[in-house]
Amino acid sequence: MTSPERSHTCWDLAVAVAVHHAGGGKLARQPVNHEIFQVSTMSALVEGILDGDTTYDEVMRHGDFGVGTFNALDGEMAAFDGDFFHLFGDGSVAPVSPDELTPFCAVTFFSGDAEIDITESTSRDDLLALVDGTVPSENLFYAIRIDGMFSHVTTRTVVRQSKPYPSLLRASGNQVENRLDQVSGTMVGFRSPQYVQGMTVPGYHLHFVDSERRRGGHVLDFAIESGVALIDRDVDIHLELPTSEQFLRTPMNADDVEQQIEAAENVSHSG
Numbered sequence: 001m002t003s004p005e006r007s008h009t010c011w012d013l014a015v016a017v018a019v020h021h022a023g024g025g026k027l028a029r030q031p032v033n034h035e036i037f038q039v040s041t042m043s044a045l046v047e048g049i050l051d052g053d054t055t056y057d058e059v060m061r062h063g064d065f066g067v068g069t070f071n072a073l074d075g076e077m078a079a080f081d082g083d084f085f086h087l088f089g090d091g092s093v094a095p096v097s098p099d100e101l102t103p104f105c106a107v108t109f110f111s112g113d114a115e116i117d118i119t120e121s122t123s124r125d126d127l128l129a130l131v132d133g134t135v136p137s138e139n140l141f142y143a144i145r146i147d148g149m150f151s152h153v154t155t156r157t158v159v160r161q162s163k164p165y166p167s168l169l170r171a172s173g174n175q176v177e178n179r180l181d182q183v184s185g186t187m188v189g190f191r192s193p194q195y196v197q198g199m200t201v202p203g204y205h206l207h208f209v210d211s212e213r214r215r216g217g218h219v220l221d222f223a224i225e226s227g228v229a230l231i232d233r234d235v236d237i238h239l240e241l242p243t244s245e246q247f248l249r250t251p252m253n254a255d256d257v258e259q260q261i262e263a264a265e266n267v268s269h270s271g
């Protein structure tokens, strides 16, 4: 049996060695093209770990494009062209302030490798099937950007939670849903492999911001009339794990994590 003191000492040593090998830690890292930088995991959100210790100032150094949320689950984040938007539960949109903290987000430096022109009315499922048919493998990550005129976009926006924090599934039960009709704007996000269950959202995870930068949220459904979808293949992923006591001590072995992520991310709760 290992004594707590002994394992603590070994852990400190392991951390010290890792930091030394990384050449001084986080600040030494340079932005890498085709790399996704992700903060924390979906499993942690599912368990109600809704406060992170990573600032958006740090996140912005690792990408100009992506999706995420904020501490206390206070709204959705969407970023593209280096502009980071904070989409609040009351429907308002504000620029992300660099000192805001995130419990979960994923960003990359976006550059389109493939393009799909949309010239006729296309449903979400049909467009995503087209993207599926374009990507070279199910087993890589892709950043997806869709600009265009949408006949409708159904979004939801999580709202600020208070402590003690509920699970993601309970928190998403009182999310605000919104249907935008005949709206132009930009949809951003990722297509992730099925094997990342628990780490991120498998399949598509998309957020929307309208052209006026006044409305948006996490995308549940849409149909697009015309536009362009760009696909950026990402071949590396950097996972920035929290070091909070809550993250370190919370068991993350829920055997229904797959269903909880699906229900929280993809299911409309207003019927």
Ligand SMILES: [Zn+2]
Binding pocket: 067, 068, 076, 205, 206, 207, 218, 219
């Ligand atoms: Zn989302």
